[in-house]
Amino acid sequence: MIGNTNETRHIDNAQDAGGLHSAADARHAGGEAGGVDVSNDGMRAGGAAGVDPGGPRRVVSIIGPTASGKTGLAIALAQVLNAQMPRSYNDAAEIINADAYQMYRGMDIGTAKATAQERQAVPHHLIDIIEPEDSMSVANFQKLARACIGRLQEHGIRPILVGGSGLYARAAIDDIVFPATDPALRARLEERAESEGSGALYAELQAKDPQAAARMDPHNSRRTIRALEVIAITGKPYSASLPRYRYVMPAVQIGLDLPRDELDRRIDIRTQAMRRAGFVDEVRRLRPRLGITAARALGYQQILEALDGDISEDEAFAQIAQHTKRLARKQMGWFGRDPRIHWLDALDPQLVSRTLEIVQRADAGAYDEHDAHAIGYARHRLGDLSPRR
Numbered sequence: 218m219i220g221n222t223n224e225t226r227h228i229d230n231a232q233d234a235g236g237l238h239s240a241a242d243a244r245h246a247g248g249e250a251g252g253v254d255v256s257n258d259g260m261r262a263g264g265a266a267g268v269d270p271g272g273p274r275r276v277v278s279i280i281g282p283t284a285s286g287k288t289g290l291a292i293a294l295a296q297v298l299n300a301q302m303p304r305s306y307n308d309a310a311e312i313i314n315a316d317a318y319q320m321y322r323g324m325d326i327g328t329a330k331a332t333a334q335e336r337q338a339v340p341h342h343l344i345d346i347i348e349p350e351d352s353m354s355v356a357n358f359q360k361l362a363r364a365c366i367g368r369l370q371e372h373g374i375r376p377i378l379v380g381g382s383g384l385y386a387r388a389a390i391d392d393i394v395f396p397a398t399d400p401a402l403r404a405r406l407e408e409r410a411e412s413e414g415s416g417a418l419y420a421e422l423q424a425k426d427p428q429a430a431a432r433m434d435p436h437n438s439r440r441t442i443r444a445l446e447v448i449a450i451t452g453k454p455y456s457a458s459l460p461r462y463r464y465v466m467p468a469v470q471i472g473l474d475l476p477r478d479e480l481d482r483r484i485d486i487r488t489q490a491m492r493r494a495g496f497v498d499e500v501r502r503l504r505p506r507l508g509i510t511a512a513r514a515l516g517y518q519q520i521l522e523a524l525d526g527d528i529s530e531d532e533a534f535a536q537i538a539q540h541t542k543r544l545a546r547k548q549m550g551w552f553g554r555d556p557r558i559h560w561l562d563a564l565d566p567q568l569v570s571r572t573l574e575i576v577q578r579a580d581a582g583a584y585d586e587h588d589a590h591a592i593g594y595a596r597h598r599l600g601d602l603s604p605r606r
Contacts, residue, residue, distance in 0.1 A: 273467045274308065275579045276366060278378040280386050280552050281473030282545035284483040286563045288331060290473065291379040293569045295339040298375060308375055311340040313365055315380025315389060318514040321349050323503050326496045327516045329487070349503055352510040356395035359388040366466070383551035392463040396447045406442045418445060426454040462555060462591040469579035471572055472558040479564070481542055488538040496520065497530065515540055557591045
């Protein structure tokens with residue numbers, strides 16, 4: 218165990234939504250376990266058939282929409298790697314959080330954070346590392362995550378990244394550069410957006426970088442302003458700094474998907490579980506300390522409005538469920554663009570063994586050629602559960 222140690226869970230196939238007292242209870246009730254049976258899912262101790270696991274051990278990144286079961290799978294995979302692998306393929310694994318809001322101390326129920334007991338079973342990193350009044354940028358996270366990955370690898374430990382924050386997950390392992398910011402320049406651009414309108418700034422971006430403009434929503438002034446800011450600072454097109462589907466370290470991504478109706482059902486259950494677990498009290502306690510960034514976490518603003526009497530508590534949780542479903546669609550839109558992700562059915566009772574097989578094949582280099590030409594492949598859509606082999 219390296220650095221901040223804390224983590225995991227026993228995964229059950231069925232969970233009762235009642236009697237919830239923690240963030241983990243709320244997460245489990247929403248189906249986070251994904252129907253996985255760690256102890257009896259047909260795992261082969263010798264690894265995937267015909268695969269020589271002698272290559273470099275990949276960083277594993279587990280992604281997917283909220284409530285799809287990422288944490289459960291990560292813990293189950295880590296437990297298998299830590300306890301059930303043969304001597305010829307000795308492995309150890311620890312988890313690195315890639316969720317933007319689980320880094321904030323005290324934001325436990327609303328972010329479905331792993332409990333202290335869970336973290337003891339498999340060590341977690343980059344959880345509870347900043348205060349709610351502080352802010353975390355993706356550029357800062359990239360530095361922290363890559364440093365953490367390096368430390369674990371130096372000790373022979375395989376990192377498993379877990380999170381629903383798409384840009385954060387990619388920032389750790391992909392060729393992504395985050396140019397500096399210039400507050401004064403940004404303020405001037407924001408003033409222009411107010412006086413001239415977002416259309417004028419978008420037209421300027423079209424002239425300076427048509428490739429970047431073609432990938433943006435003309436009405437999203439925030440992104441247009443950032444693009445013009447980067448162009449002014451770097452003297453290069455903004456498109457030159459956009460993320461590329463190219464790993465900067467040996468890695469493999471596992472995506473969890475499930476039918477939309479099932480995902481919506483899990484989100485509804487989880488939202489009510491959060492209510493029973495004391496989410497309102499959590500927000501009330503954190504309120505004096507919530508900074509601008511932390512307050513953006515889904516659910517916190519709705520509870521703040523309920524505490525102010527602007528909406529009822531019932532309305533707040535109804536809005537949370539609605540916004541969470543919308544977020545899940547956006548997450549799939551983001552993740553679905555990456556053709557390197559190996560998509561698996563979150564409801565598959567053989568999920569852990571299938572994940573382990575993909576990891577072993579990745580270690581053996583089975584996907585290197587595909588990933589090197591990833592930009593030319595098709596996208597994944599929500600509910601398309603045909604995994605790439």
